[in-house]
Amino acid sequence: MALTEKIVDYPDADTACKGFLAWDDARPGPLPAVLISHAWGGRQEVFNQKARDLARLGYAVFALDMYGEGRTGTTVEECSALMQPLVADRALLSRRINAALAAVGGLPQVDSRRIAAMGYCFGGLCVLDLARSGAKVRGVVSIHGLLKAPAGVARAPIVAKVLVLHGHDDPMAPVEDVIGFEKEMTAANVDWQLHAYGRTKHAFTDPHANNPDLGLLYNPDAERRAYVSLLNFLEEVLR
Template structure:
């Protein structure tokens, strides 16, 4: 399937965000999938995921949390870029809502059929989008951080939730997984958690190769998780 792509501006006040949209050359409107980036920013990794989603027949939209499509140069700068959003989850949630509004404005998008996926930090972002009660069909977290934000207690979660997690992820202990399951149940969510054995953090990222940090690419888990996402999207967009 032939795919087109372009950048899309949207704003948080004076802060300019630059998303990347990929879409099939086929009759519109089509379901859309937001793609939330890792701590390094709107890198090629998430733009490639947006293109892969377009090849599946969706509109893929790699969002920009940091503004100006800023990308960190390495772990130290990545952490500096991400930290304000971990400290201010309301800011994170607002940026996610703005990205959702931006994708709904696109002429090729079926505004009633939108989902979101995210990787690592982006997994936390899409879970927070669901936690706000956002009107999206579903969210998928790939090796995401799971800690609750502290400002969404009592909210109902209407989005279906799929969490794809490596059992040996040192950044997300089993206790966090159990706590998330309890949180989603109490919020009335339709949820699934897929746990991959012998799998660490960042298992979908071919550049992850630091066992001491707990970030290791796992091609089998990557393949299984992408297939799980495909099945999930087919289900939530079918009605």
């Protein structure tokens, strides 16, 4: 194994984005690729590490940058200020993540016919909107992500398979959002799955999540189960 990594600069209109690419240079390429869309704090080191972990399994993995310039936040106020412009403008959000997909598809390490995307929290919303845009990706995985469909945004037929890994007690994706998502995907004739983990709140894969009053709580059992489901899904859609 020869794990290699580098920063990849790519544009979205006037925004200069900085993604993180990891791949095993000892494997014959081009490789199937996985995009990782970060949570509301930006492309922090934890997402670079997730890219390395998946790269060891034979994927070219790209931790993308939704905010531009690799910006990150540490406080609630900073993270909210970074995320809200994209949540408020879902057309911009869709364009930004499609710019990352275009950048990845052009990399020499990547088999552009075999690309999937996954995201955490805010990033889960991003990859669902990537699928809603009609992007030619094999599959998308939302992990404790936001589920509401955008209003007033042009959409195309969804070609990706969709997997949602969801905490049943997540206050940021309540039951009515789950039902709405299920109806949306079924009406669109999508190959979709939703795995709901009982007694599980938001951010269940984050060991630092420990605020049950806000609905943020790490759950190691749900994290383990979700990771198995993620790997099985990637194997299915990218083989």
